[in-house]
Amino acid sequence: MSRLRLDTGIATRPIPSELSQACGDIGLVRLTGSGLFAAMIDGLGHGPLAQAVASEARDYLIQCDPDSTLDSIMSSLRQQLRGGRGCVAALCRVDALEGCFEFCGLGNITTRIVGTSFKTFVPQDGIIGQVAPAPIVQRQLLAADSVVVMHSDGISSHIGNVGLERLLQGDPQLAAERLVETFGRDSDDAGCVVIRIKA
Numbered sequence: 001m002s003r004l005r006l007d008t009g010i011a012t013r014p015i016p017s018e019l020s021q022a023c024g025d026i027g028l029v030r031l032t033g034s035g036l037f038a039a040m041i042d043g044l045g046h047g048p049l050a051q052a053v054a055s056e057a058r059d060y061l062i063q064c065d066p067d068s069t070l071d072s073i074m075s076s077l078r079q080q081l082r083g084g085r086g087c088v089a090a091l092c093r094v095d096a097l098e099g100c101f102e103f104c105g106l107g108n109i110t111t112r113i114v115g116t117s118f119k120t121f122v123p124q125d126g127i128i129g130q131v132a133p134a135p136i137v138q139r140q141l142l143a144a145d146s147v148v149v150m151h152s153d154g155i156s157s158h159i160g161n162v163g164l165e166r167l168l169q170g171d172p173q174l175a176a177e178r179l180v181e182t183f184g185r186d187s188d189d190a191g192c193v194v195i196r197i198k199a
């Protein structure tokens with residue numbers, strides 16, 4: 001199999017009803033030797049306190065070894081945030097050489113693959129930094145012409161596969177911004193990471 005091409009986009013926006021520009025949703029993409037590591041983080045609640053814990057999670061994930069297993073990264077993140085306000089997060093890795101997708105999610109972040117095949121990953125219940133089960137990694141083969149999206153609960157998850165696929169077509173940065181604009185809830189911060197996989 002030849003190496004898959006990966007393009008990504010990230011979009012977030014704070015809750016519209018408040019003056020504060022602080023956003024508790026943070027997306028992150030890091031390129032690795034074999035592909036990429038990505039995370040979508042949602043600090044509990046919204047506003048500056050949510051942003052503070054989400055930023056702490058981001059700061060950890062920016063400097064961790066992106067090639068270690070996702071469950072060990074998640075466990076270390078839990079240690080890092082222990083006793084604080086807490087957040088939920090989905091971590092994923094795309095191996096562009098093997099065509100493999102790995103996922104580890106704790107709490108309410110929606111992670112879906114649309115395109116050649118459709119799949120929604122079910123995260124484990126829990127709050128990172130508070131009560132959570134031992135993290136489990138799920139794996140999935142990844143076909144070319146697929147799009148992975150990870151989004152917070154500030155974006156409606158009631159979007160059909162075909163509608164979501166249509167929405168996510170084209171440039172992944174524009175697609176991420178479109179998803180936040182179109183399906184962002186007025187009652188929460190909203191954020192997503194979009195990964196386009198091409199042959």
Ligand SMILES: [Mn+2]
Nearest residue numbers: 042153154188
């Ligand atoms: Mn939220």
